[in-house]
Amino acid sequence: xxxxxxxxxxxxxxxxxxxxxxxxxxxxxxxxxxxxxxxxxxxxxxxxxxxxxxxxxxxxxxxxxxxxxxxxxxxxxxxxxxxxxxxxxxxxxxxxxxxxxxxxxxxxxxxxxxxxxxxxxxxxxxxxxxxxxxxxxxxxxxxxxxxxxxxxxxxxxxxxxxxxxxxxxxxxxxxxxxxxxxxxxxxxxxxxxxxxxxxxxxxxxxxxxxxxxxxxxxxxxxxxxxxxxxxxxxxxxxxxxxxxxxxxxxxxxxxxxxxxxxxxxxxxxxxxxxxxxxxxxxxxxxxxxxxxxxxxxxxxxxxxxxx
Amino acid sequence: xxxxxxxxxxxxxxxxxxxxxxxxxxxxxxxxxxxxxxxxxxxxxxxxxxxxxxxxxxxxxxxxxxxxxxxxxxxxxxxxxxxxxxxxxxxxxxxxxxxxxxxxxxxxxxxxxxxxxxxxxxxxxxxxxxxxxxxxxxxxxxxxxxxxxxxxxxxxxxxxxxxxxxxxxxxxxxxxxxxxxxxxxxxxxxxxx
Numbered sequence: 375x376x377x378x379x380x381x382x383x384x385x386x387x388x389x390x391x392x393x394x395x396x397x398x399x400x401x402x403x404x405x406x407x408x409x410x411x412x413x414x415x416x417x418x419x420x421x422x423x424x425x426x427x428x429x430x431x432x433x434x435x436x437x438x439x440x441x442x443x444x445x446x447x448x449x450x451x452x453x454x455x456x457x458x459x460x461x462x463x464x465x466x467x468x469x470x471x472x473x474x475x476x477x478x479x480x481x482x483x484x485x486x487x488x489x490x491x492x493x494x495x496x497x498x499x500x501x502x503x504x505x506x507x508x509x510x511x512x513x514x515x516x517x518x519x520x521x522x523x524x525x526x527x528x529x530x531x532x533x534x535x536x537x538x539x540x541x542x543x544x545x546x547x548x549x550x551x552x553x554x555x556x557x558x559x560x561x562x563x564x565x566x567x568x569x570x571x572x573x574x575x576x577x578x579x580x581x582x583x584x585x586x587x588x589x590x591x592x593x594x595x596x597x598x599x600x601x602x603x604x605x606x607x608x609x610x611x612x613x614x615x616x617x618x619x620x621x622x623x624x625x626x627x628x629x630x631x632x633x634x635x636x637x638x639x640x641x642x643x644x645x646x647x648x649x650x651x652x653x654x655x656x657x658x659x660x661x662x663x664x665x666x667x668x669x670x671x672x673x674x675x676x677x678x679x680x681x
Numbered sequence: 682x683x684x685x686x687x688x689x690x691x692x693x694x695x696x697x698x699x700x701x702x703x704x705x706x707x708x709x710x711x712x713x714x715x716x717x718x719x720x721x722x723x724x725x726x727x728x729x730x731x732x733x734x735x736x737x738x739x740x741x742x743x744x745x746x747x748x749x750x751x752x753x754x755x756x757x758x759x760x761x762x763x764x765x766x767x768x769x770x771x772x773x774x775x776x777x778x779x780x781x782x783x784x785x786x787x788x789x790x791x792x793x794x795x796x797x798x799x800x801x802x803x804x805x806x807x808x809x810x811x812x813x814x815x816x817x818x819x820x821x822x823x824x825x826x827x828x829x830x831x832x833x834x835x836x837x838x839x840x841x842x843x844x845x846x847x848x849x850x851x852x853x854x855x856x857x858x859x860x861x862x863x864x865x866x867x868x869x870x871x872x873x874x
Contacts, residue, residue, distance in 0.1 A: 420833060424840030424858070426722040433714055477703050484707025485714070493715045495772045544829075545772020546805045 386469065394469035395478060398447055399440030407439050407535040408432055409666045413673035414539035414554055417616055420676060423543055427494065431542040434490035435535050438502035441482030442531065445510045448475045450518075453580035459573050490538070497541045505534035522583045525570075529562030530555075550616040553608065560605045561665055564598040564637060568658035572651050595637075595644040598657075602637040606630035609668060618675045625671035633657075633664050736837060736856050741766075741847045744831040746800070746824040749811050754824055763873035764796045765866070766845045767821075768832055770804045771813035773841040779860040780817035780842075786866045787821060793874040797821040802841060803829035848873040 386394075411432060415423045422428075447454065447465050451472065454460035464470040470478070483506060491499035513528030521527075533555045540551035563585075570577060570584040571594065577584040586594045609626040612618060636657045643650045743766075745755045767783055769776040780799075787797045799821055801810035807825050814823050832838040836845060846855040846869040854873050857865050 420830070424722075426718060426859075427840050429718045429722065430715065433718065437710075480703040481707040481710065484704055485710035488708060488711030489714055492711070492774060493718070495774050497772065541772075544803050545770055 390469065394464040397464050398444045398470060398475055398478060399436075399482070400443040400447075401440075403443060403532075404436050404439045406662065406665065407435060407532065410554070410558060410669050411435055411535045411539040413669040414536045414551065415543050416673040416676050417550065417618075418540045418543035422677070427542060430489060430493035431498065431539060434486050434494060434498070434502060435538055437482045437486035437489060438506055439535070441479045441486060442506040442509045444475055444479035444482060445506070446514045448472055448479065449510070449514050453519075453582060456580045457573070457576040459576055490542075494542045495545055497545065498538045501534055501538045501541060505531045505538075508534075519582055522585050522588045524583065525566045525585070526563050529559050529566075532562055533558035550612070553612055553615050557605060557608045557612070557668075558665070560601055560608060561661065564601045564605070565658065565661040565665075567594055567598050568640075568654045568661065571649075571654035572658070591644045591647075591649055595641040599634075599637045599641045602634045606634055612672065616672070618672060619679060621678065622671050622675040626668060629664050629668055633660065636660055736845070736853045739853050740851050741836075741845070741853050743824075743835045746826055746831055747807075749801075749807055749814075749823050749825060751807075754822075759796055761849050762794070762796045763849045764798055764847045765869055765873075766836070766847065767797060767799045767861070768802050768836070768838050768841055768843040768845075769799060769813075770802050770841050771809050772804070775860045776813075776842045777817075780814070780819050782863060783844075783861065783866065784817050784819040784821075786863050788818070791867060791870060793870055795870050795874050799823040800826055800832060802826045802832040802838060844869070846873050 412428070415428060415431065447463055450460075451463075451465040454463050455466045460466070465472060465475055483503070486502050486506075487499050490502050509528065509531035513524065513531060517524040517527055536554040536558060537547060537551050540554075541547060567585050570586045571591070574584075574586045578587045585597060589597075609630055610623070612626065613620075613623045636653070640650055640653050640657055643653065741764075743755065745753050748754050767780070769780055783797065799814060799819055801813070801823055803826070804810040804813070810823060810825055826832050829838070832843075836843070840858070842860055844857040844861040844865075845853055848854050855869055857869075
């Protein structure tokens with residue numbers, strides 16, 4: 375007999391099993407996707423959408439993203455085992471077997487397509503499926519281990535929920551959702567590279583060519599700064615394109631200034647060869663607040679003008 | 682090669698029926714979620730008769746809209762004629778099931794002089810709306826509300842489909858949010874005819 379991983383044999387409580395399956399979907403990432411979807415729907419509707427449509431869109435989007443994340447864990451279980459940050463994921467510990475995870479992912483995707491297709495509309499269902507395919511095939515299977523632009527291109531999948539939110543309301547795409555898509559797309563690299571600066575050694579050990587692994591800190595922080603400036607500019611365009619008022623405009627200006635100040639500080643220290651891991655983590659955490667508040671302010675802008 | 686391999690029969694028998702398992706689980710999840718959410722949000726997507734709506738009792742007014750041939754139309758559509766407004770869009774899944782039902786109801790002599798007018802709200806193009814109405818056999822006049830602003834600002838339309846009954850005096854008498862049933866249409870007609 376070949377010795378197998380020990381972790382698979384002992385029985386588990388049903389609760390632990392449920393927790394393991396939930397962990398497969400990476401709920402923290404999904405949270406972020408939903409944060410951008412709801413305000414997009416409010417902007418598209420020019421007010422609150424119906425509760426049924428709102429919930430079904432969020433449920434469908436959650437299932438699609440959860441399925442995509444499950445496939446990602448299935449495919450990445452070899453490198454997840456090497457990296458400190460991911461070594462406790464359910465497929466590494468054996469809480470869920472690879473086949474079980476694969477079946478679970480397929481179930482989620484089928485459910486997502488049906489919920490969106492029947493409960494919302496077909497274009498949203500196809501967008502959800504396309505985002506999954508992109509994340510799994512283009513990002514996870516192809517680019518992640520080969521290109522240092524992996525996260526730049528892969529980020530497109532994480533930006534699709536705004537398209538789904540928009541089409542759920544209007545049935546077709548327009549310039550506003552494309553612009554919102556672009557903001558999240560451009561936001562992803564600085565957001566993720568800030569994290570990768572902190573977990574650089576992890577990615578190096580796993581042979582994943584994340585920017586901070588293959589490029590110098592100077593180069594990485596320069597790229598972070600460039601993306602931050604572009605993101606700032608795009609966020610300022612939302613006001614005129616979506617006809618929002620100064621409420622959003624001022625918010626975007628302040629948030630963008632704040633974000634770029636953090637990115638600039640990181641860049642400045644890197645130029646004098648100061649590795650600022652704490653600063654990078656601060657920027658990573660702020661990037662989440664940034665995106666959340668930016669989108670919430672879009673919804674606030676619409677809602678206060680109508681009530 | 683281990684010895685266990687020889688005992689198996691590696692003959693291809695087409696796709697394994699096992700693939701039906703995730704399909705079944707996925708479909709079961711989807712349908713329970715859709716029904717669950719629809720049930721829980723019932724007061725909003727609402728089915729029957731007395732939906733409390735702020736619109737009821739108010740005078741209906743609608744910004745001037747083009748019909749599918751481009752001619753401008755304002756409400757009342759025909760002065761002194763009770764009217765049922767049906768808001769729909771080609772991309773709205775429930776509308777696909779609803780509009781043929783409304784069309785069947787209208788064409789089978791149930792209207793008693795009530796006018797039915799469709800409003801394609803937020804549809805991508807006039808031809809899309811026209812095709813959608815044609816597929817549903819909806820022969821009543823259809824107005825084209827390109828970006829949906831007329832529907833949302835004049836009638837608080839917050840989701841599709843919606844149906845609004847207006848009496849001969851131009852007063853809104855009933856609002857059905859969500860797909861309208863034949864029974865609801867009959868009730869509307871007897872309320873406003």
